[in-house]
Amino acid sequence: MRKFSLKSKKGVSPIIATLLLIVIAVAAAVVTYSFVMGFIGTGTGQSGTTGQINIESYSIQNNQTVFYVRNVGNKLVTVTSAYVDGVSYTINPANQNLNIGAVQQFTIAYTSADAGATSHTLKVVCADGTQASISIRAPT
Secondary structure, X not given: OOOOOHHHOOOOOHHHHHHHHHHHHHHHHHHHHXXXXXXXXXXXXXXXXXXXXXXXXXXXXXXXXXXXXEEOOOOOEEEEXXXXXXXXXXXEOOOEEEOOOOEEEEEEOOOHHHOOOOEEEEEEEEOOOOEEEEEEEOOO
């Protein structure tokens, strides 16, 4: 029988072992860095470049539609135009800035009799592309 001794076994040289440990440590650091940066990037990133608005309520009176717009986003928006069923109407006040959380009254020269139907879509658009829409009905 042949005897094996620990002194007779060959192993990895110390230089190669050190290089392998360095490569493993660097690879682990890169993986950890990419995981952490991916988590931090999605956790703190902005949701988009547009704001958020809601049309709170409306009424049709004296040959005009009156509606209230609230800025529910986290940035200032500028209300620039209003559309009913895709047709642009002059909005008053024009180019009105809405601060965060603010509500503003707007009017357009539109009555439900203009189109003859009983239900229409009112859409409000801001300078940055933010928009909101609701269905409006003629008073009975």
